[in-house]
Amino acid sequence: MVQLKTLTFADLIAQQTGFAGEGRLTDFVSRYDGELYFGDRLNLNRLARQYGAPLEVVYTPQITTQVQRMRNWAEQARAMTEYPAAFHYAYATKANFAAEAVQTALAAGAHYETSATADLIIAHGLWRQGILPSDRLICCNGSKEAAYREAIRNLRLDGCETVIPVLDDLSELNDLLATPAPLQFGVRERAAGNRDGRHPGNDRFGLTMTEIEQAVERIADSHHSLVLYHAMVGSQIEDANHFLATLRASIEHYCRLRQRVPTLRYFNFGGGMPTAGYQLSFHFDYQGFLSRLMATIRDICAEYNVPAPELIGEFGRYTVATHSAYLVEVGSVKAGQPGQPDWYLVNGSLMVMLPDTLFVSGQEFVILPLTDWDRPLRPVRLAGRRTCDSDDIYPRPEQEPLWLPETEGGLILAIFGIGAYQQMIAGRGGAHHCLTPEAARFIIEEQQGRLNSRFVPQQDQATIMRLLGYRPQPTALPLPFRQPMRSTVLSARRRPRARIAGIA
Ligand SMILES: Cc1ncc(COP(=O)(O)O)c(C=O)c1O
Incomplete structure (x- = not known):
């Protein structure tokens, strides 16, 4: 009996692009030892292990590459055509x-x-x-x-x-x-x-x-x-x-x-x-x-x-679309309607991260899993778990579903091609749909051949509430860090006055 081989994500990419699994996949993504790299230098799997997801990765050396490449092509074209x-x-x-x-x-x-x-x-x-x-x-x-x-x-x-x-x-x-x-x-x-x-x-x-x-x-x-x-x-x-x-x-x-x-x-x-x-x-x-x-x-x-x-x-697009990516985690999987692809619910909002999915008919983005390239595939659609909006999905209903590795949750996806217009349309630093917090941001810049990075934490709820005009509500907000309580009853002498009185 002939055993049909189950198609994996690696097989799919090989079929679509001829990629052998290792090396440069596109001019901005590579894969070595089973891990994805941005610009051939930045290990995305390692970033996900270190900072988790959602995470926005901003890799500015890609912008330099884009500009230099186009200027070189123009020089070659000028030489070839003797353009004066x-x-x-x-x-x-x-x-x-x-x-x-x-x-x-x-x-x-x-x-x-x-x-x-x-x-x-x-x-x-x-x-x-x-x-x-x-x-x-x-x-x-x-x-x-x-x-x-x-x-x-x-x-x-x-x-x-x-x-x-x-x-x-x-x-x-x-x-x-x-x-x-x-x-x-x-x-x-x-x-x-x-x-x-x-x-x-x-x-x-x-x-x-x-x-x-x-x-x-x-x-x-x-x-x-x-x-x-x-x-x-x-x-x-x-x-x-x-x-x-x-x-x-x-x-x-x-x-x-x-x-x-x-x-x-x-x-x-x-x-x-x-x-x-x-x-x-x-x-x-x-x-x-x-x-x-x-x-x-x-x-x-x-x-x-x-x-x-x-x-x-x-x-515009050519300069910056490829210099950043979102890492999002499939937090849970929900069955689709009979005969329909399942939903991979990710810890973000697709309409906030990728507003062009709503505005530009047929808009696509490159989405690659960081791991599990050798697992069987399934057709899915992504849905943002941080909104309850029926439009918070990708691909759109009129588009083909994505084929991604099977997971019960925990799979991290890299969404590429998001560096142009997406963040400018969605806004940066504001209050977003369903108060989706902005992902933490990891920014890499190159100075004198060295990569320098900085980390901006995920937007916190207090900031969002302030933007919307709420007064600080200390008791209602999750505290970023809580000191362990030694004793539930403080002596009156040690109690800070302002707290007791409730006034600043
Ligand atoms: C006048 C002008 N120049 C350049 C651009 C950039 O276009 P693109 O992102 O296609 O490079 C735009 C985009 O709207 C534009 O209006």
Whole structure:
């Protein structure tokens, strides 16, 4: 009789990716001696043994790797295509504003892209401290309310010559043109945002062609100059052909404008560069894409007889999605309805940790068990045990279930790809859905080749209650540490007065 081998998690990964069980699984996860490593250096199993779960692991050297890799690919693409102008890597800070993320990207050489007032105020502070060096561009996108325009003026008047307001609306011009120091302006092309009809909502940004003409005239009549053309297509664009085809019309618009505006020098394609963080089987030929982009721009510019522009990409997801992970524990298993996958109840909230599971249709994350790769598989869905919300599940009902090793509880899962947008959308340091406390955080940064770490404990209940306006309730709260009581009756002389009287 032929005995059918029970499929294990290791078999599944081997089938999906060809991974032999040891070595590099993706460009951010590896496995050695049966233990998972982040960035090939940080042992996640050891962290789970030491700190338990839930734990957020923030590994900033991955950001450095991302930036360096893209800059190298761009250099190779420039060499291959003989592209005559520079390539500039900007970090779209909206993806993750955490100081360690922003500062690591800057240290790796990134320029800065802002989306709102607060963002620019941070940039101004970093610029003053020299953390954002004075040769870096600061591209200011987004709709500019008065405070944002004021922040741009302040930065420029403080001496920063590289701040570039990218006009999102003609109404922004008046205040900005009144800035006494010369400003370098950009215009954002509105049509690029939804040229293919696949990105509704993206076409609310930027100027129509007629508005661009008006902006060009008004800037030409001033002591300022127009230097940048911005054309953003979308986010996580995994189809390189589509990405390039959609940009083509914008490159032609750039060229036509460049024929009349000799100060134009940057073509900024915005975000959209995909991250590998969401799927194990992800593949995108970044260098191939950049080579094709440069060749396309070079050729179109030659047709229009204008110099090829310096290129800017604003990398959000690509920069930070892969630098952090959540470790969560399957605390209990609940049977699914007949014929349906079982529930693995984890000690966290999926809708708080992974809000894109709700907002982005079909959003996926890479989930790997830290142990038990040789145990049989079962189809499951995860559910957050720290909320009682029926939406607190992943994968969503319309998605295929996960296949994970069997467990009765205690299995720890690493959820990757969470470093971009998730925490910014869910918020950090606040009161969350069902008062789910934020997980403890273990942050690793690299300084002079050495990894330094710091541990931030799990958010405590007293903090959450204070945020919600509750007065301290000492008797109702679990105490972090209780002294053993020597005697239940203290003599009146030894009793602290304030406690007896109940007043401070
Ligand atoms: C103007 C602009 N640039 C860059 C980005 C970053 O996009 P991504 O995360 O796809 O890289 C965004 C994202 O919304 C954006 O609005």
